[in-house]
Amino acid sequence: MDLKGRDYLTLADFKREEIWYLLELARDLKKKQKVGIPHQQLKGKTLGMIFQKASTRTRVSFEAAMFHLGGLAMFLSKNDLQMGRGEPIEDTARVLARYVDGILIRTYSHQEVLDLAKYADVPVINGLTDDFHPTQALADLLTIWEKFDTLEGLKLAYVGDGNNMAHSLMLAGAIMGMEVTVACPEGYEPNPSVVVKAQSLAGQTAKIQVVREPQVAVQGAQVLYTDVWASMGQEEEAEKRRKAFQGYQINGELLSQAEKEAIVLHCLPAHRGEEITAEVMEGPQSVVFDEAENRLHAHKAILAALL
Ligand code: CP
Ligand code: NVA
16 A cells, blocks of 8 residues: 555545555554564654644654654744744745655644645645544544454444544544444534535445434444543633533443443543543543554554655
8 A cells, every 4th residue: 555645634535445554554563662673664754743732642652653763753833933923834835845754733724734735745744623633533543443353333422522533533433434423512513514524435334423412322332432622722612611511521320321341532631520530531441541652653654654
């Protein structure tokens, strides 16, 4: 499979077999790291990483991933780049592409990532926008696959805000043949155009739906997923959202209504006592730290394949 030179903007750009290729590569690179087999496939390659929002996992795992692969990652914060003083994205894109072999960007508007990709003739990786978080979704698929040895036919229930995470999980599930049910309060539904896109990508086994009741969503689910009620950039709405999302918490009671073997995922950072209880987060069904670790392995696969 040749993915060299491709952008990684949303999962909808990839076919099922391409995502399987990335997952298998991630598993292989994870094994190599665990047993100490060098995998410096990107010697001499460089990745520029533009961050307009905070990050722990994405930043550190991509930086470590480039180092393990023999390459160099450069962290470029909004405060340090001329972009922060108004240099247009199309100029930044064309300049950076002359220096580096790939660009990762975390920003607000998804359009900015599309513009960057249009003007940069090196692969562009979406490290989170207000609308999508596709590198996280790949690590989530890897985690689910490791736990159940399959993806097709599994049901994932997402409880909470119809945000970037919900969008990427709907696309991921649709492509991989999973059932994804999103439960959210009125006014916080996923973008209808993304729901329609995911439904159009869903094959024979996949099913994508949005419901109101968390209890309905978790029926028959092997995977429970949640994310913060107020995403980055929505800090001022936090109080209003705390009220709107009452009842949309993954707690012991809700978890007991899912399948017995169900696992709980959260992209992190988590707010214990809001979208998830400390009891569930620290409980035996939670795999959130395996999931966080898998960011590293999934990102290595993306980098090795695209760069
Ligand atoms: N899940 C995730 O993307 O974490 P960071 O915001 O810490 O990168
Ligand atoms: N929905 C969250 C995800 C953080 C990784 C946010 O955008 O802040």
